[in-house]
Amino acid sequence: MCxxxxxxxxxxxxxxxxxxxxxxxxxxxxxxxxVARFAFLDxxxxxxxxxxxxxxxxxxxxxxxxxxxxxxxxxxxxxxxxWRWENDEWRERYMQVSAENREELRRKGEQRRAExxxxxxSGRVRQE
Amino acid sequence: MNGQPVPYMxxxxxxxxxxxxxxxxxxxxxxxxxxxxxPKPLAEAKLVLVTTAALYDREASxxxxxxxxxxxxxxxxxxxxxxxxxxxxxxxxxxxxxFPVAPLLAARADGRIGGLAARFHCVPTDYSKRRTxxxxxxxxxxxxxEDAADIALLVPV
Numbered sequence: 001m002c003x004x005x006x007x008x009x010x011x012x013x014x015x016x017x018x019x020x021x022x023x024x025x026x027x028x029x030x031x032x033x034x035v036a037r038f039a040f041l042d043x044x045x046x047x048x049x050x051x052x053x054x055x056x057x058x059x060x061x062x063x064x065x066x067x068x069x070x071x072x073x074x075x076x077x078x079x080x081x082x083w084r085w086e087n088d089e090w091r092e093r094y095m096q097v098s099a100e101n102r103e104e105l106r107r108k109g110e111q112r113r114a115e116x117x118x119x120x121x122s123g124r125v126r127q128e
Numbered sequence: 129m130n131g132q133p134v135p136y137m138x139x140x141x142x143x144x145x146x147x148x149x150x151x152x153x154x155x156x157x158x159x160x161x162x163x164x165x166x167p168k169p170l171a172e173a174k175l176v177l178v179t180t181a182a183l184y185d186r187e188a189s190x191x192x193x194x195x196x197x198x199x200x201x202x203x204x205x206x207x208x209x210x211x212x213x214x215x216x217x218x219x220x221x222x223x224x225x226x227f228p229v230a231p232l233l234a235a236r237a238d239g240r241i242g243g244l245a246a247r248f249h250c251v252p253t254d255y256s257k258r259r260t261x262x263x264x265x266x267x268x269x270x271x272x273x274e275d276a277a278d279i280a281l282l283v284p285v
Binding site for chain 1: 131132133134135136137138139140142143144146147148149155156157158159160161162163164165166167169170173178180190191192193208211212213214216217218219220221222224225226227228230231232234235240241251252253254255256257259260261262263264265266268269272277278279280281282283284285
């Protein structure tokens with residue numbers, strides 16, 4: 001959801017004369033929405049600027065993202081960044097639905113719906 | 129899916145379907161994408177930073193709004209406990225992994241960018257695309273203009 005939010009904001013800024021770069025890790029969501037310039041770091045969600053504890057990598061990632069301001073000549077420019085996570089296990093695991101967690105997810109859904117309804121009933125939601 | 133980008137939209141559809149949500153979320157999709165050419169060279173441009181992290185530790189139930197804070201020095205910490213980052217693969221204890229204040233200060237010092245807005249902006253994530261487009265995005269634009277920012281770097285968690 002974070003990636004959709006910044007993509008919508010980036011589009012609004014672009015439409016009003018402010019060039020943008022989105023630096024993120026959910027390629028499908030950003031490209032589905034469509035932005036001007038997207039620096040794609042193929043890491044687990046949460047570390048779009050580089051690995052925790054690796055300030056050198058983070059500086060290089062941000063520098064590469066800044067480069068897009070000058071290099072992109074047309075909208076929907078995606079630049080995949082060259083860094084890789086140390087393994088690929090996270091790709092299958094994130095939000096995985098399996099026989100083992102299906103019942104837990106069902107219960108979680110029931111709880112979420114009850115919480116949302118309680119919020120609506122109490123008026124603790126944005127009204128705009 | 130060896131080495132392929134994670135299909136997050138499809139993954140979340142199946143995940144919430146398993147939670148019993150019957151109507152699949154419709155992700156924002158547009159045919160066009162607005163594009164502004166650079167008004168000046170990067171080395172002369174003033175940059176503003178936009179994040180989806182928050183200034184305080186929100187409950188998932190808290191109504192959330194656009195917020196801003198000084199970039200230098202930045203707040204001691206930012207918060208993302210309510211956001212959908214990958215808790216099994218990584219952590220967010222290092223602010224630099226999602227909030228690039230140090231590289232941006234270095235880029236300004238090196239002359240890579242012309243300047244930095246004195247503050248950064250937090251945009252709340254919202255399932256409502258309408259609210260993001262009609263309320264939060266215009267508010268971010270207004271604040272970027274108050275900052276006299278030429279360009280924006282947006283970093284989602």
